[in-house]
Amino acid sequence: MSKTKVVMTIAGSDSGGGAGIQADLKTFQSIGVFGTTVLTGVTAQNTAGVQNAVHLESSLVAEQFKSVAEDMEISAVKTGMLSNAQIIETVSDNLASFSTKPWIVIDPVLAATSGDLLLERQAVSTLLEKLIPISDIITPNIPEAEILTGINIDHSKDLQKAAHKLKEAGAKSVLIKGGHTSGNATDHFFWEDEYHTFSAERVGVGSLHGTGCTLGSAICAYLSKTDDLLTSIKLAKKYVTQAINNSFTIGEGSKVLLHSSIGDEEVQEKEELNA
Numbered sequence: 001m002s003k004t005k006v007v008m009t010i011a012g013s014d015s016g017g018g019a020g021i022q023a024d025l026k027t028f029q030s031i032g033v034f035g036t037t038v039l040t041g042v043t044a045q046n047t048a049g050v051q052n053a054v055h056l057e058s059s060l061v062a063e064q065f066k067s068v069a070e071d072m073e074i075s076a077v078k079t080g081m082l083s084n085a086q087i088i089e090t091v092s093d094n095l096a097s098f099s100t101k102p103w104i105v106i107d108p109v110l111a112a113t114s115g116d117l118l119l120e121r122q123a124v125s126t127l128l129e130k131l132i133p134i135s136d137i138i139t140p141n142i143p144e145a146e147i148l149t150g151i152n153i154d155h156s157k158d159l160q161k162a163a164h165k166l167k168e169a170g171a172k173s174v175l176i177k178g179g180h181t182s183g184n185a186t187d188h189f190f191w192e193d194e195y196h197t198f199s200a201e202r203v204g205v206g207s208l209h210g211t212g213c214t215l216g217s218a219i220c221a222y223l224s225k226t227d228d229l230l231t232s233i234k235l236a237k238k239y240v241t242q243a244i245n246n247s248f249t250i251g252e253g254s255k256v257l258l259h260s261s262i263g264d265e266e267v268q269e270k271e272e273l274n275a
């Protein structure tokens with residue numbers, strides 16, 4: 001009996017529903033893939049910030065992984081909040097154990113938009129050693145790229161240097177997101193010897209919550225559908241831009257994104273090619 005493949009997000013819960021595993025599942029649903037979850041932790045969070053966070057035992061993280069992987073065929077995985085070094089090691093061991101390796105998208109979440117830490121600082125080295133080498137794409141924003149590489153990013157040359165350092169750490173490709181700059185929202189993609197930019201007009205809506213989670217999970221969903229990295233980033237950028245354009249206010253803090261499906265002839269073409 002042939003099974004429909006599923007995608008997986010390994011991330012934390014955001015009780016406010018704007019980011020984390022909630023944003024990932026909304027994105028998966030809108031793009032039309034079946035999302036499964038490995039929860040790493042639970043945050044008491046709203047649009048203004050994180051009021052508390054509890055991280056799960058790594059054994060429970062491993063058990064969730066096992067339950068899904070034993071039963072289902074996973075075509076693409078996205079990671080978000082990973083909390084601490086123990087959870088990173090568990091995730092990395094589990095991802096490395098697949099006989100058919102899924103696409104692996106690493107969103108190296110270090111802190112929430114509000115500034116609250118979501119990964120213990122001493123775990124950054126574990127992320128670099130254990131997870132980045134097995135990733136197909138890592139998607140840092142500029143502050144995350146600076147922390148991961150120790151390079152101050154002021155100019156386009158710095159972007160190049162930071163991407164090079166992440167590739168030296170083992171990342172197959174690097175997408176440095178441009179949400180934290182001025183001017184157009186341009187994301188810089190470094191892959192083998194290629195360099196591409198994905199750009200959209202900056203939407204002047206003030207502080208936003210969940211843009212990074214949404215972009216990463218959209219890349220994951222489109223990889224599952226198309227098996228093509230460049231197409232997936234292009235479509236994910238289109239998805240997140242539309243969701244930002246339709247963002248709205250639900251609380252006192254950052255705006256949240258509106259998730260809705262977009263017509264994708266390009267996906268249909270690729271799906272037919274891959275069938």
Ligand SMILES: Nc1ncnc2c1ncn2[C@@H]1O[C@H](COP(=O)(O)OP(=O)(O)OP(=O)(O)O)[C@@H](O)[C@H]1O
Nearest residue numbers: 141177178179180185186202203210211212213215
């Ligand atoms: N105001 C904006 N207008 C248009 N696109 C934006 C805007 N802000 C962010 N983006 C886009 O959203 C995506 C996520 O980028 P960003 O740099 O915000 O990630 P992030 O900091 O990880 O997000 P998060 O808010 O979840 O922490 C990128 O494609 C970026 O270019």
Ligand SMILES: Cc1ncc(COP(=O)(O)O)c(N)n1
Nearest residue numbers: 012013019020112113209210
């Ligand atoms: C559980 C969880 N995961 C990820 C984020 C990052 O999202 P953002 O930077 O938009 O706050 C978050 N705030 N909470």
